[in-house]
Amino acid sequence: DIVMTQTPLSLSVTPGQAASISCQSSQSLLHTDGKTYFSWYLQKAGQSPQLLFDDVSRRFSGVPDRFSASGSGTDFTLKISRVETEDVGVYYCMQAVQFPLTFGQGTRLEIK
Amino acid sequence: LQLRESGSGLVKPSQALSLTCTVSGDSMNSGGYSWSWIRQSPGKGLEWIGYIYHSGSTYYRPSLRGRVTISVDRSKNQFSLILHSLTAADTAVYFCARGPYCAGDCDALDVWGQGTLVTVSS
Numbered sequence: 652d653i654v655m656t657q658t659p660l661s662l663s664v665t666p667g668q669a670a671s672i673s674c675q676s677s678q679s680l681l682h683t684d685g686k687t688y689f690s691w692y693l694q695k696a697g698q699s700p701q702l703l704f705d706d707v708s709r710r711f712s713g714v715p716d717r718f719s720a721s722g723s724g725t726d727f728t729l730k731i732s733r734v735e736t737e738d739v740g741v742y743y744c745m746q747a748v749q750f751p752l753t754f755g756q757g758t759r760l761e762i763k
Numbered sequence: 764l765q766l767r768e769s770g771s772g773l774v775k776p777s778q779a780l781s782l783t784c785t786v787s788g789d790s791m792n793s794g795g796y797s798w799s800w801i802r803q804s805p806g807k808g809l810e811w812i813g814y815i816y817h818s819g820s821t822y823y824r825p826s827l828r829g830r831v832t833i834s835v836d837r838s839k840n841q842f843s844l845i846l847h848s849l850t851a852a853d854t855a856v857y858f859c860a861r862g863p864y865c866a867g868d869c870d871a872l873d874v875w876g877q878g879t880l881v882t883v884s885s
Contacts, residue, residue: 751822
């Protein structure tokens with residue numbers, strides 16, 4: 652299985668400050684078809700996960716532009732330029748290049 | 764598009780859970796999507812269980828293979844999960860979701876159900 656490792660596992664951010672989450676995969680997520688099968692999700696308390704980015708950096712409908720994502724191969728990053736209180740929750744990365752699909756352990760974002 | 768899980772909430776050890784995901788707002792036949800089941804043990808992370816593709820083909824997590832079956836009833840716009848030989852380790856919130864694959868350029872789970880808690884206990 653491809654192991655997805657997120658860092659940090661938790662972070663506490665003052666509103667208005669920036670935040671960054673990294674996700675590293677144990678194998679390249681670049682498929683022979685040229686596509687990198689990687690996505691980011693946010694799970695707010697008591698809710699199901701919601702898609703933030705697919706295709707590494709394609710922002711999903713409704714996701715604020717203070718969120719950005721980048722990466723390639725085995726290293727990926729999610730950034731929030733100015734954290735707001737509504738951004739609190741657990742962030743997960745996921746790979747879909749190889750079965751079984753696997754998720755990172757999650758990064759808990761809290762507000763200071 | 765909305766997905767909603769339904770099914771058994773409390774199941775005894777060694778028995779089977781049966782969950783159904785009802786898709787509303789669009790036909791399961793459009794877009795050539797795969798339809799997945801994912802679970803989350805209490806306080807833990809996300810674990811993908813398997814999916815059924817628009818063609819009817821399925822793929823299951825190897826550690827669950829032999830215990831799990833995913834099927835589809837396109838006439839009802841539903842897909843289902845059966846997991847046999849339950850133990851306490853199968854206690855989790857079970858989610859259904861659309862994706863990650865489709866006939867176009869897809870690689871993510873873009874629509875999720877709200878999840879349903881299944882508790883395995885005698």
